[in-house]
Amino acid sequence: MKKILVANRGEIAIRVFRACAELGIKTVGIYAAEDEYSVHRFKADEAYLVGKGKRPIDAYLDIEDIIRTAKKAGAQGIHPGYGFLSENLGFAQRCEEEGLIFIGPSTHHLDIFGDKIKAKAAAVEAGIQSIPGSDGPVDTVEEVLDFAKTHEYPIMIKAALGGGGRGMRVAHDEKEARDGYERAKSEAKAAFGSDEVYVEKYISNPKHIEVQILGDKHGNVVHLFERDCSVQRRHQKVVEVAPCVAMDEAQREKICQAAVQLMKHVGYINAGTVEFLVEGDKFYFIEVNPRVQVEHTITEMITNLDIVTTQILIAQGKDLHKEIGIPQQKDIRFEGVAIQCRVTTEDPANQFMPDTGKIDTYRSRGGFGVRLDVGNAYAGAVVTPYFDSLLVKVCTHAATFDQAIQKMMRCLKEFRVRGVKTNILFMRNVVSHPAFRSGEAKTTFIDNTPELFDF
Numbered sequence: 001m002k003k004i005l006v007a008n009r010g011e012i013a014i015r016v017f018r019a020c021a022e023l024g025i026k027t028v029g030i031y032a033a034e035d036e037y038s039v040h041r042f043k044a045d046e047a048y049l050v051g052k053g054k055r056p057i058d059a060y061l062d063i064e065d066i067i068r069t070a071k072k073a074g075a076q077g078i079h080p081g082y083g084f085l086s087e088n089l090g091f092a093q094r095c096e097e098e099g100l101i102f103i104g105p106s107t108h109h110l111d112i113f114g115d116k117i118k119a120k121a122a123a124v125e126a127g128i129q130s131i132p133g134s135d136g137p138v139d140t141v142e143e144v145l146d147f148a149k150t151h152e153y154p155i156m157i158k159a160a161l162g163g164g165g166r167g168m169r170v171a172h173d174e175k176e177a178r179d180g181y182e183r184a185k186s187e188a189k190a191a192f193g194s195d196e197v198y199v200e201k202y203i204s205n206p207k208h209i210e211v212q213i214l215g216d217k218h219g220n221v222v223h224l225f226e227r228d229c230s231v232q233r234r235h236q237k238v239v240e241v242a243p244c245v246a247m248d249e250a251q252r253e254k255i256c257q258a259a260v261q262l263m264k265h266v267g268y269i270n271a272g273t274v275e276f277l278v279e280g281d282k283f284y285f286i287e288v289n290p291r292v293q294v295e296h297t298i299t300e301m302i303t304n305l306d307i308v309t310t311q312i313l314i315a316q317g318k319d320l321h322k323e324i325g326i327p328q329q330k331d332i333r334f335e336g337v338a339i340q341c342r343v344t345t346e347d348p349a350n351q352f353m354p355d356t357g358k359i360d361t362y363r364s365r366g367g368f369g370v371r372l373d374v375g376n377a378y379a380g381a382v383v384t385p386y387f388d389s390l391l392v393k394v395c396t397h398a399a400t401f402d403q404a405i406q407k408m409m410r411c412l413k414e415f416r417v418r419g420v421k422t423n424i425l426f427m428r429n430v431v432s433h434p435a436f437r438s439g440e441a442k443t444t445f446i447d448n449t450p451e452l453f454d455f
Helices: 010-022 037-044 061-074 089-097 107-113 116-125 139-150 172-194 249-266 296-303 307-315 401-414 423-430
Strands: 001-007 026-031 047-051 077-079 155-159 168-171 198-200 207-215 223-234 236-242 270-279 282-289 337-344 361-363 371-373 390-398 416-418
Touching: 001 010, 001 061, 010 026, 010 037, 010 089, 010 307, 010 371, 010 390, 026 037, 026 361, 047 061, 061 077, 061 089, 077 296, 077 307, 089 107, 089 172, 107 249, 107 282, 116 249, 116 282, 139 172, 139 198, 155 172, 168 172, 172 198, 172 361, 172 371, 207 249, 207 307, 223 249, 236 423, 249 270, 249 282, 270 307, 296 307, 296 337, 296 371, 296 390, 307 390, 337 401, 390 401
Parallel strands: 001 026, 001 077, 026 047
Antiparallel strands: 155 168, 155 198, 207 223, 207 270, 223 236, 236 337, 270 282, 337 390, 361 416, 371 390
């Protein structure tokens, strides 16, 4: 490939542009009308307006206009980033039909892992334990109630498609089950275009662990160890840590090998993440994210392996070991611990409502062991209500978890953002809290720790 279009915006578009530049590949950016002055537009070698006349989000979902732009610009491949069209089977199929390389998994894998019910079936076939759940989608609330009678409350009603915490409802009794069923279907329809939902037993206080996978077209599959994504709010990840500091080597080996086992079973290609809930010594498969993750950064920091560059090389058909230079599994190591905090323009004192307006002052800090992935964060930038509220991803890397926390605290204290509200004070409370510092924080940590909101 000599030219790649990146079908995304913000920090992830810039991240892909940089990977392309290092490989000597020209880049094409796209932007909605409301993103006319977005930084990513100017980081590309060339950029084009897409979705003219459409709503901002819809512009980045305009499959036909994006493909038209790619062909007009002479791009040979499209990198979807994360979010937007990254898991859209129809988009990948259209790329294939038009002779464009989709830099991600095959359409076969998107079909399997884009549907949580199919994904669960694939995991079971591969011999991976999953959470007890319904055999396929549930079509009536009575089926939900029957499941609850068999497996007992609490249960979780989940959208079959999509992710990101949308279309998910926990029910502790019949009333919540009835209400949750309707709400989950409604959210799923609005977010993913399908109101298909399924039901499973709710694991009430687990750790959320995900394993980073790379696979090529030659049958090679390796893991790059795990990330602890347990610090969440409403099923949305807030802080991530790599590796999981509360996990011993024996359990790490079991979980990482289970992830490889599944991905080898399906012949997975490109970057992906296998996600598990961990309760004591047991772990349960929940889903696969068939794309690069927001938090890929911290895996790169501890392994010193470039995931995005590898995605592009895999898409070109190169061998993971012989041509790309990824070591054999036994030789892949991690060093130290890395933490990622997602700094957003949200007000934690007001139910995390997104704030908008002009950034009057923006001063970020760096230093040894610090990585910042930034989209539109600078003095004078206007934060609009149209897109995700992510301002900057702050990552720190050190020899120990405590040292990584110390670096993160120093970075968060040095930030100066004026003109819009941010979650920085909240993040400082999270990473300095004893439960987080112990490495034992579970998925209920934020919900059960009201002092995090004392500013």
